[in-house]
Amino acid sequence: MEEMMYVSISPHIRAKEDTRSIMRDVLIALCPAVVASVLIFGFRALLVEAFCVVCCVALELVFERICKRPSTIGDLSAAVTGLILALNLPVSIPLWQALVGCAVAIVVVKQLFGGIGHNFANPAMTGRIVMFLAFSSAMATWAPAATNPAAGLGSWYSPATVDAVATATPLRYLKDGALGGDYTILRLFLGTVGGSLGETSALALLIGGCYLIYRKVISWHTPVAFICTVFVLSLLKGGASFAAAEIFAGGLFLGAIFMATDYATTPSTSAGRVVFGIGCGLITCLIRFFGSYPEGVSFSILLMNILTPYISKWTMSKPLGGVKQ
Amino acid sequence: MGIKLLPGVHAPHRKNTADMEPVRMPPPAVVKIPMSMNIGRPATPIVKPGQKVAVGEKIGEAGGFVSSPIFASVSGTVKKIEDVLLFHGGTCPAVVIESDGEQTLFEGLQAPEVTDFDSFINAVAASGVVGLGGAGFPTAVKLKADPAKVDFICVNGAECEPYITADTRTMLDNSERLVKGMRMLYDYYKPEHVWIGIEDNKPKAISRLKELAARIDGVDVYPLPAMYPQGGEKVLIHNITGRVVPEGKLPLDVGCIVVNPTTLVTIVRFIETGMPLVEKVLTVDGSAIKNPQNVIVPIGTSLRDVAEFTGGFREPPKKIIMGGPMMGIAVPGLDEVVIKNTNALLFLNAKDAVLPEPTPCIKCGRCIAHCPLHLMPADIETAFQMNKPEDLKALKVNLCMECGCCSYICPARRPLVQTNKLAKGVLNAYNAKLKADAEKKAAKEAAGKEASA
Structure with a gap:
């Protein structure tokens, strides 16, 4: 008797990219930001990043074991969440607080809503917001950055201020109307300023963003709409140099490129992504200009995450040849 | 040209055999010819076991208007007529012929006289040709259109499926017949243009046909980028003419006819020699x-x-x-x-x-971005799983041409086009129920009116 053949419905071939390769690309795209964080803030940056990645993966594994669900750590999405969360934290963050953030991200925001693809809010960003509200002083303790990145190499904290003193971030100055201290737009672009680990270097994030767009992991729509909206509104408020400082300062690039493009929590059509980006830019500017917090990127993305189902509904793609009935 | 091409996927080409001229296979010991090889009604066998047949002899008579006759592909003896299982699960009779290895041609073969549109259509019907690109719709039924309504005829030389080079070979090895056929279509329909759309991964076919078409009015080659499913009927029409076939309509409703090159060559061969469709x-x-x-x-x-x-x-x-x-x-x-x-x-x-196992949808939107018809497969899957036929209706799953781009591109390996096929069934049942309910209501109202009157 001849061997049986496999039968299945077409198509009989699949593209190479799968969930795992997409998440791997995101991790690769975050590498420049990781390198920048070590150069700017010292080696403890790497510790925080590694810690968060390990925590997120372990939490996902344990939670899925307890719930008797198949393990999804192989798709690398938990590792991405961990790394993005870490890049949103200051270098001096106590590790137990980082663990709380990871637990919120993976267990509460992701797994309790059904795991990958089912969460309505971005896990890393919601984890950051919870930490921001719960550990407000630790989360706002910005270690001064190395002005000369090479000096950061080899030191634990850089420049070795073990008791990190809070420094005014560029956004704090911008809140008062203009860039102050010894901050320059070039320094903002390169990232040698105080801030979260991965948010300061717009250059590193831009390299990662270009890689993701080149690899077709993300589309340009959300980041461009988001950043342009912030730029235009800032231009109207305070002129060109103010606008340039606004887009390079704070977590705008990190949020626009890596968090506002999260698949599950943002619209999936191009039109929807533009609307989403514009909405994020608008809310960010409202908070930055009129709110009591200096930064509004994460809140803006969270609010727009909540609106995503409605945006998706309004921007449904129009079937070719479809007739209204 | 200013036409924004429809999206699709860059499937691997794998046209390994593009340069290999086809080799004729000697007749096998036995052939089994099913009487249902087309969309529409099966043919009726007209031979009996023991009867001698020759190549090109009719063994099955078209079973109605949307049907097609069937011819013996080998010379020999009819052994039996048995039921065979078809792909869709039904059965139909098949004529089993034992070959004598001679491949004797049927004596009655004679080239039909084609002088005008009607005799052309009759010849197409008599040739036993169905849509050879894969659809299998009787070609004569499709071509029997009012020539005044036809603005464009697109010969579908896209051959966008990976591996396949059969049409490529037809375009190269039978290029003269093909161009002759295109000219015939031009003469009988008087359209604005007869195009042959060919993907640019077949440069030899493009240059060969360009050379021939240059000498003939009304016939031209239209190179298209290699992108699956460039050869989808609606996609080809859109990408060449810019026209959109609306829901529930046929290409003819927007003034277009699409024909496969092998189909056309087979028709021309029949008109020239009287040899119907017996080999592929x-x-x-x-x-x-x-x-x-x-x-x-x-x-x-x-x-x-x-x-x-x-x-x-x-x-x-x-x-x-x-x-x-x-x-x-x-x-x-x-x-x-x-x-x-x-x-x-x-x-x-x-x-x-073996294909990879599906994992949860990550809502990346690739299925939407790559759907040539701008459908939303991930949303259709959700609506199907939640059993919401009204959502399926709004999402227009009925438009899906089942090209498979969504399933191909899905990084979570979801069975999207497969779900679309199932969802169409759910939607059809729902529409039928709506219609039945409406009729029942109308009947009730009519009865009520009668009673009150």
Whole structure:
């Protein structure tokens, strides 16, 4: 008797990219930001990043074991969440607080809503917001950055201020109307300023963003709409140099490129992504200009995450040849 | 030209056999010719066991208007008429002919007299041709259109499925007949233009046909970027003419006719020589096959005989596909036979036969971005799982042409096009119920009116 053949419905071939390769690309795209964080803030940056990645993966594994669900750590999405969360934290963050953030991200925001693809809010960003509200002083303790990145190499904290003193971030100055201290737009672009680990270097994030767009992991729509909206509104408020400082300062690039493009929590059509980006830019500017917090990127993305189902509904793609009935 | 081309996927081309001129296979010992090889009604067998037949002799009479006659592909003796299982699960009679190996031509073969539109259509019907690109719709029924309504005729030389080069070979090896056929269409329909759309991964076919078409008015080559499913009927019409076939309408409703090049060449061959459709050029390829090549095969030959003729297998085949890997049908075994609209046989090894398991949807939107018809497969899947036919209606799943781009591109390996097929069934049942309810209501109201009157 001849061997049986496999039968299945077409198509009989699949593209190479799968969930795992997409998440791997995101991790690769975050590498420049990781390198920048070590150069700017010292080696403890790497510790925080590694810690968060390990925590997120372990939490996902344990939670899925307890719930008797198949393990999804192989798709690398938990590792991405961990790394993005870490890049949103200051270098001096106590590790137990980082663990709380990871637990919120993976267990509460992701797994309790059904795991990958089912969460309505971005896990890393919601984890950051919870930490921001719960550990407000630790989360706002910005270690001064190395002005000369090479000096950061080899030191634990850089420049070795073990008791990190809070420094005014560029956004704090911008809140008062203009860039102050010894901050320059070039320094903002390169990232040698105080801030979260991965948010300061717009250059590193831009390299990662270009890689993701080149690899077709993300589309340009959300980041461009988001950043342009912030730029235009800032231009109207305070002129060109103010606008340039606004887009390079704070977590705008990190949020626009890596968090506002999260698949599950943002619209999936191009039109929807533009609307989403514009909405994020608008809310960010409202908070930055009129709110009591200096930064509004994460809140803006969270609010727009909540609106995503409605945006998706309004921007449904129009079937070719479809007739209204 | 300013037409924004529809999206699709860049499936691997794998046109390994593009430069291989097809080899004619000697007749196998036995052929089994099913009487249903087209969309529409099956043909009725008109031969009896024991009867001698010759190549080109009619063995099945068209079973109605949307049907097509069937001819013996080998000379020999009819052994029996038995029921065979079709792909969609039904059965139909098949004529089994034992070949005498002579391939004697039927004496009654004679070229039809084609002088005007009506005699042209009659010739097409008599040739037994159905849509050879894969659809299998009787060509005469499609071509029987009011010529005044036809603005464009698009010959579909896209051949966008990976592996398949059968049409490519037809375009190269029968280019004169093809151009003659295009000119015939131009004469009988008087459209603005007869185009042949060819993907730019077939430069030889493009330059050969350009050379021939340059000498003839009204006939031109239209190179298109290689992008699956460029050869989808609606996609080809849109990408060449800019016209959109609306929901529930046919290409003819927007002034277009699409014909496959092999179909056209077969028609011209019949008009020239009287030889109806009895054999097919097939691409035989896939990871399990030893010598990938193009072969000319009598209709009704078993896949086993075709594979043996090409030199057998490199590895044991684990999946057999009739057609391309994007839309072809996986068949249960080597005893299946080549039918009119078969254009490729792919034999896949164990590694290629098994597809990855689905994982949860990550809502990346690739299925939407790559759907040529701008549908939303991920949303259709959700609506199907939640059993919401009204949502399926709004999402227009009925428009899906089942090209498979969504399933191909999905990084979570979701069975999206497969779900679309199931969802169409749910939607049809829902529409039928709505219609029945409306009729019942109307009948009730009418009865009420009568009673009050």
